[in-house]
Amino acid sequence: MAKVFAIANQKGGVGKTTTCINLAASLVATKRRVLLIDLDPQGNATMGSGIDKHALEHSIYDVLIGESTVGEAMQFSEHGGYQLLPANRDLTAAEVVLLEMQMKESRLRSALAPIRENYDYILIDCPPSLSMLTLNALVAADGVIIPMQCEYFALEGLSDLVDNIKRIAELLNPNLKVEGLLRTMYDPRLSLMNDVSAQLKEHFGDQLYDTVIPRNIRLAEAPSYGMPALAYDKQSRGALAYLAESVFISFVYTVVKGLIFIAGQTSQSLGQYRCRLSRT
Numbered sequence: 001m002a003k004v005f006a007i008a009n010q011k012g013g014v015g016k017t018t019t020c021i022n023l024a025a026s027l028v029a030t031k032r033r034v035l036l037i038d039l040d041p042q043g044n045a046t047m048g049s050g051i052d053k054h055a056l057e058h059s060i061y062d063v064l065i066g067e068s069t070v071g072e073a074m075q076f077s078e079h080g081g082y083q084l085l086p087a088n089r090d091l092t093a094a095e096v097v098l099l100e101m102q103m104k105e106s107r108l109r110s111a112l113a114p115i116r117e118n119y120d121y122i123l124i125d126c127p128p129s130l131s132m133l134t135l136n137a138l139v140a141a142d143g144v145i146i147p148m149q150c151e152y153f154a155l156e157g158l159s160d161l162v163d164n165i166k167r168i169a170e171l172l173n174p175n176l177k178v179e180g181l182l183r184t185m186y187d188p189r190l191s192l193m194n195d196v197s198a199q200l201k202e203h204f205g206d207q208l209y210d211t212v213i214p215r216n217i218r219l220a221e222a223p224s225y226g227m228p229a230l231a232y233d234k235q236s237r238g239a240l241a242y243l244a245e246s247v248f249i250s251f252v253y254t255v256v257k258g259l260i261f262i263a264g265q266t267s268q269s270l271g272q273y274r275c276r277l278s279r280t
Contacts, residue, residue, distance in 0.1 A: 002035070002119040004112070005179060006141035010164075011157045012128035015147045015184035017044045018219055020125040021080065022239065023145075025228035026246035028081035032120040036077070038087035039108075039133050041094075045125040046086040049077035050226030053088040061090040064107045064136070065097050070115055079227035083119075091133070098132050105132070105172060109140035121249075130164055138168045143179030147213075150183055150196035182245065184213040211245040214238060 007020045017040070024036045037060060038045035043053035053059075056075075062068035063085065075084045098104040112122065124137040138144065144165055148154045162178060169176040181204055187193055200208050213219075216238030222229045229239035 002116045002122045003143070004122045004124070004141045006124045006126055006137040006144050007147065008126040008134060008137065008144050008161070009146050009148055009157070010128060010130055010161050011148070011154060014149050014154065015213065016128070017048060017125050019145070019147045019182060019184065020045050020123050021048045021223070022219070022228045022230065022242035023246055024082045024123050025080040025230045026243045027121050027250065029230060029243060030246055030250050032250060033118065034082040035085065035119045035122045036082050037085040037122065037124045039091070039124055039137050040087060040127040041089050041091040043086065043088045044223070046084065046088065047226065048223035049084050050079050051075045051077065051084060051086050053086060056086055056088055059090055060085045060087050061094050063111050064094050065101070070111055079231040095132050105135050106139050108136040112140055135168070138165065138176060139173045141173070142175055143177050145179050145182060147182045147184045149185050150193040150200070152192070152196065155196060155199065178207055180207050180209045182209050182211070182213065185215045186212045187215050209245060209248070211241060211248060213241045
């Protein structure tokens, strides 16, 4: 079953969409089956994946309000190699429409339930606010990847985001956790970035990914061509950084699944052993 990651940060301009697109393409490059969900009414992940948001017959909005199935809204990113549930400005209306619907905070989770087996990873690009759309993403997710710039104001918003994630985990989704913090647009020549990075390491420890996404012109240029950096310039520093991060995420998840399988097998064996003893 797919691991679902919400790519979220209440602060805008920190690289959420860039992370979604490039992480999706990099996971595909490591032979994973990936679905990217654009849950931002701006539709930047849709355009950056090479899909025209103005020409959509169905979008994630239609899925959320029950007017189309996931399959009907699905698109394929030719350059990225992943499936896409696209978005456009119609999604803005979802904030109002969802408020009048039953189970409004779990509409996305319900829509994804029948197709989770078809993918290894599902990535959700969240809007830059804790809206009903972001709430749907967090209720549907197993973990949250937080892209952030190493700047002073980013630290202030981070504590609020982590508190909100904990609150949602307590009330709506007990499986939800912070999967990791990803430093983006990083320039090691700036002392402030190094200072903030050190603070993040001190407070979050292993939750801070070792991989750092550098400030890179190729990452900025690629979306205008409707492709991830890995397709636009696979040797660029940005593309290689996201590829390294995808390898790490895949490795960790594979190890965890293996440990869970071993634990399950061991528990089953012990149960059978106890059963045999009880008969003797």
